[in-house]
Each structure stands twice: as structure tokens, then as C-alpha cells.
Amino acid sequence: MRSRLRGSAMTLAYERRTISRELTVDVPDQSFTVVIGPNACGKSTLLRALSRLLRPTTGAVLLDGADIHQRPAREIAKTLGLLPQSSVAPDGIGVAELVSRGRYPHQGLLRQWSREDEAVVAESMAATGVADLADRPVAELSGGQRQRVWLAMALAQQTPLLLLDEPTTYLDIAHQIEILDLCARLHEEEGRTLVAVLHDLNQAARYATHLIAMRDGQVVATGPPQTVVTAALVEEVFGLPCRVIDDPETGTPLVVPASRRRTPIGVTA
Template sequence: MRQDTGRDTERSPGRDTGEDAAPPGRPPGGPSRLAARGLTLAYGDRTVVDGLDLDVPDGRVTAIVGPNACGKSTTLRALGRLLSPRRGTVLLDGRELARTPTRRIARSLGLLPQSPVAPEAITVADLVARGRRPHQRWWQQWSEADEAAVADAMARTRVADLAARPVDELSGGQRQRVWIAMALAQDTELLLLDEPTTYLDIAHQVEVLDLVRRLNHERGRTVVMVLHDLNQAARYADHLVAMREGRIAAQGPPAGTVTADLVREVFGLDSVVVPDPVTGSPLVVPGAPWRPPAESPTDPTAVTVSTRKAEQ
């Protein structure tokens, strides 16, 4: 079955890398370290992702968005080898992920799943230190390099002052930073995050997403994250992948990808897309909320005029 890759996209102002526009379904820049070819994923008899092709842009932040049950988290699990493909393959550095040794994968690719659960009473320092396991050998369980990597990860995520505290006593935002610190201590160039802002209030969501952008900018990490909030994805990602019913509907820089037509096609929502007043990235404004008939505008052109003003 042929994959629908959607529409041509343009480059995003403010994130211009000087690269030529890519064909639909593939980002610019040539082969990627992490890619999927003809990927079909299923749970039992239910197919969730069907014939998906995806190239993850190296050194960029990619956000995967789409409605519930569209296959975005399932795709991320397959990219992290937590789910075996029914058909097709995931490639890491040109090699099939399924045939790559686990230790080699763990040194190249870090994955933070949805709602991870820490062992009871484990401290922050001990949990972050678990990120170093792929680098250890039976004859060398801990080294100065491990110590330095853990210290650096905790400093970058601002959890060093929590080192002795049990993880289960922390706030949601603090716990999420600790889990990201563990993934960072793993010292991989590829980082997969499955809904890293779930259950967090708006301040902690911004804190986590700012951290992701900082890691990408300062350390050159390639990041793929699944997000529910389309506006956050447009604000923080360099490359956006919109999924619908197990396929890619469109992908590219947010400025050329997030349109009212796309929002209607993927989410079934009427909206107006305007520039974010802070970043200039696309900002999706849903249509007017339901109101009782007595409160509805008497002038049938009122909504149209309001919408036109928003689009200007």
C-alpha cells in the first residue's frame, strides 16, 4: 500500500539551514543516521502504522504530532527497538536495527518512554547513574568517565542539588528532568522522547522543552519527540512530522507545514494559523467555542470578519 506523504513544504524563517527543499516524505541533507523503510507496525491483528518511510534529520529536533491512536508513539517505540516491525525495517547508521547488538544501540540511541517508573526509594544520583550501564564492562564497573558523565548530565538538567533525594518524592517537573538526565548520561547522539511533557503544568512543560532545545544546540543531540500540543511542536521543533491513521500526512519545517488545511486534515479541527507573537512560528487558534443561541452574534458576517482580521 502506497504511503501518502502529503504536500510540498517550505523552509521555516528563523531556522533556515541553507539546504534545498526536500522531496515530500524526506527531509533535506541526504541519508540520516536513523530511518524507517516500509515500516508496518501492529498489535495483534490491529495494524497501527502501515508502510511508513521516515528519515530523521541529523542534528535537529524533530516533533511527531497527530491525533490519538494515529501511531506516533508506536512509531517512536519501533525507532527505539521496543517494538518489532511486522514488515519493513528501522535503520541505524545504515544497518538494520533488529540485527544490531543491543549494547551498540544503547551507545548510539537513548529512549525515554511515556511515564517511566523508577524503582522504589531509588535516589536521583543512582537513577541517573543507570544511564552509564551500556558503557561498562564486567572488569570495569565504574570509571572516572562515568562519574564525569553523570555529573555533567545532572548539572545540565539542573538536578545536582537533588542527588540524594528519592525520585518518588520529587515533583513531576523535577522527575522528568531526572529521567532526561539519565538519558543524557547515556551519552548518545540520538535521543527519543515519548510525550516528555505529559502530566506537567505549563511552566514545567516549557522548562522541559527549553532543556531539549538547549541539549540540541549545545551538544548537537539529534532529538525525536512525540508531542500532543501542536503549538509547542511548531515552536520547539526544526522538523515536524504530522501523522494520521498510521501514515505521514505531511512533514517539513513548521512554518511551511502547519497550515489551517493540515490541521483540518489531520485533527479534523477548523482553525486559523497566525504567527506566534514571540517566536514567529505557526500558532494554531481553534475556531470559536460553542455558545448558547442567545449569545451567538446576530450579524452573520461577524465571525468571518473576526477570522479575516486574525489571518492578517
């Protein structure tokens, strides 16, 4: 399994609070990797480490075999894009201007803004369904609209590796599927390597080619959804009794929570 991006024996911590110890993760090249696990298990912390936002206290994040913290930030930004869990736009900035910032890593003394940049920005806004918002201030948008604008900026960066921390946050179910379909196209048609944190197990199983299941800051299982998403693993990781059946649309694993047997109102046991 070739891996351009990997975390090796990492200890991840915030000040005095340690999240993970001796954590090793490999991201298969040209995969759509999804990280799953319960709240506060270390999923977003892992993504922050892989994206260079959080430096491991021990171990290292390796990009193409080199420590990601030993390489210039602009060089990394041409290879690795990130949609963080929460982002704050500068005051007064408009949608098109914010998306255009995804092109900054490609600018330089000898390369200024070009028609190619303009086209990439337009394509990124169209792909995420925000082209009609181009002239709107970001501050006036709904949470779902802002999320799609930030994703458009990440797409405009045109990196071969793209990390997405809960990309479906604030989105209704229709827009969630649109965004995940877009991610699948980036993986299948353009060969990009994607790593996403998702809370919805069934969406993760439907779209991922590779899953990383975490609990208590450690990796519990990795592999294709068909081998990772089992009733035993779901109960071990999430504490949820369930059945796992084939999704009637895709054949991928579908988690069906066990029924809670309740006594009808007004009936005594």
C-alpha cells in the first residue's frame, strides 16, 4: 500500500491534555479515506496533525517521506488542502474573493493572477453550488452556504491531497449528498486522495474506499467498509447494538440500530 501521507508513532496533545499516543496512520494513495468514531475520540485531532496545524509532541507526519514540518508552508499548500471544522472569514469579505484565496499558493513574483486562476475559481464555485452567491458577503450567508463556500476555496487550491473535517456540517440531507458525490467524483475522476471525518456511519460506508475507525485516541480498525463495518465493531466503537445489512442501493454496509422495546403509554408491565 503506497502512502504519500502518513502519521508515524505520533503523540498528539493540546497543552497538558494528551489525545493519542504512539498513533500510526497510513492514508492509501488515491483513496477516499474516511475517519469514523464517537465524539471526542481524536478524529479531528488526527486531521489537524495530518494537515500541519498540530505538531506531534513525538513522532512525525510524513508527506512524500519528509517531515511535513520541515518543508515550506507554500510548498505544502500546493500539495495538501484542508477544509477545517470551523472557519472564520475576514470581516467584509465576499464569496468570490474568499474562494480566490485558494489560488494564493500558486501565485508568486513570476506568476500573477491569470485567466486560469479565474476559471478555476468559477469552476470551484459552480461545483459547490455557490456561483450565484459570488457577490454576497460571506457574513450574510447561512451556515450551510458558508460551508460550501469554504469547500469551494479548498477545491480552488487544486491539491492532489484534500483533507475535510466534517464537510457536511450545517448541510441538509440533499446538500450532504451533493457534497459527498462531489468528493467521490474528485476521487474517481481526478485521482485525488481525500481524507474526511464523517459522523454518519452509513454515509461513510457508502462513499469511502478506506475506513479508519478510532476510539479513545487510537485506531481500532482500518480497511474497506465491507470488512470494517460489522455489528461487532459498531458495538465496540460506538456502544451501539445493531444489525449490518447490505444497502439496497449500493450494496455497501448499512447500519440498522437495534430496536428499543418500549412499553406502550398507559400499559403497565
